[in-house]
Amino acid sequence: MYQRIEGGHWRHVWVVSDIHGCYQWLMDELKRRHFNPYDDLLISVGDIIDRGPDSLKCLELLHEKWFRAVRGNHEQMALDAVKYNDVALWTMNGGIWFTKLDPDRQKRALTLLEKCQGLPHIIEITCANGLNVVAHADYPVNTYKWNKPVSAQRVLWDRDRLMGFMVGKGQGIEGADHFWFGHTPVDKRYDFDNLHYIDTGAVFGGVLTFAQLQ
Secondary structure, rough: OEEEHHHHHHOOOOEOOOOOOOHHHHHHHHHHOOOOOOEEEEEEOOOOOOOOOOOOOOHHHHHOOOOEEOHHHHHHHHHHHHHHHOOOOHHHHHHHHOOOOOOHHHHHHHHHHHHHHOOOEEEEEEOEEEEEEEOOOOOOOOOOOOOOOOOOOHHHHHHHHHHHHHOOOOOOOOOEEEEEOOOOOOOEEEEEEOOOEEOEEEOOOOOOOOOEEE
C-alpha cells in the first residue's frame, strides 16, 4: 500500500493532478517547465487513464524512470473490470476507450494494466519542502504514519474531508508536512492547513495543476 521515495535522488520533484488520458497536454506542460527526464521526477496523484484522448500512452508512462503514480479509483476500476471480466462500471466512467482498441493495442493495454497492480495507494517522499504524502482522494485518518493500516477504499474514493473543508469544517493531518490529493475536480487548487487538493479538472475543460516540491 505504501511506497517510500527519497527526493534527494532528483534535482526537481513535481506532483501533477489527475491526467485522465491527456498525454499530449502533459508533455506540453512538462516542456514548458523545462522538465528534465534524466534529473527530475514527476509524481501523479492517480487517475492517469479514462475520459481523455490517449489513455494507452498515459499507461506507457509507467515504464518511465522519471514517472511515479499512486493508484487512482479509475486504475482500480480498470483492474476490477479485468479481474472479474465485467467492464460495465469502468465503461460508464470513461473506460470506453479500451473497448475501442484493436486487438493488438488492447493486448498491450492489458499488459500495462497489469503494472497498475503494483501501484501503491500512498507515496511518501522527503523533499526540500519537507515530508510529503501523495494519495488519490484522502488519507482517511488524522495522523499519518508509514505503513499504518488504512482503508484502501477510502484512500481511492473518499470526499468527506474535502466537503467538510468547503463548508468551513475540518483540520489538517498530523505526521507529515504536506498531503497532496486529486480525485475531486475543483475550480482551482485548494489548500487547507497542510492538505492540498489539485485536481483542477483538466479533462473537463480545466487545467493540469503542477506543484513543485523541490
